[in-house]
Amino acid sequence: MAEMLVTLGSWNWLIFGLILMALELLAPGIFLFWLGLAALLVGLLSFALQPSWQLQLLLFAIFAVAAVPLWRRLARRDVSVSNPFLNKRADALVGRVFTLEKPIVDGSGTVRIDDTIWRVAGPDTPAGSRVRIVRADGASLTVDAE
Incomplete structure (x- = not known):
């Protein structure tokens, strides 16, 4: 297990992100999309910075947690645009x-x-x-x- 964590690389994060986004298509709920986006961001940062595996996991956790308030803000904005005469x-x-x-x-x-x-x-x-x-x-x- 430790060897797998040490070898975490950019491609692994990108593939993991794409798998999570594909799973979102099979079981929609918007949750896996944000985790997939966090994994893709870690993968892209790993190409540029070459961080340690500990930092990669920390970045993934930070991005995944930050996605929740971001999603709530975006979802709340869409509600205000709704049709006031819907079902009326x-x-x-x-x-x-x-x-x-x-x-x-x-x-x-x-x-x-x-x-x-x-x-x-x-x-x-x-x-x-x-x-x-x-x-x-x-x-x-x-x-x-x-």
């Missing part, structure tokens, strides 16, 4: 203007939005009229004449 499609329609497909009679009618027909509620209005969506309640929209 009807809420995204509030304020938009559409043409009635069927007239609103006795407070109920329909409007076509893209490839979907939505049920609308509002004052009696003839078909073809422009209406503005003022409220979304589940799959039903409340409209006012435009």
Whole structure:
């Protein structure tokens, strides 16, 4: 075992890093990717500096531990870019203007939005009229004449 540690070289670290990244493809979870990246960094530094095996293991440990806060920072940044109307499609329609497909009679009618027909509620209005969506309640929209 001691002889193996003494012979740790740049190529061993690079191969180890690539194996870890390949395992990440088989069992995704983002964890092995960062360990693989740490091994690749140690391999690249080993080419340039020729550190002892103790320093190589220490560098690997430091890079692997440093990857956790780095990943958390990157992952947190992506959450803030998410769509506020995700799974709330009807809420995204509030304020938009559409043409009635069927007239609103006795407070109920329909409007076509893209490839979907939505049920609308509002004052009696003839078909073809422009209406503005003022409220979304589940799959039903409340409209006012435009």
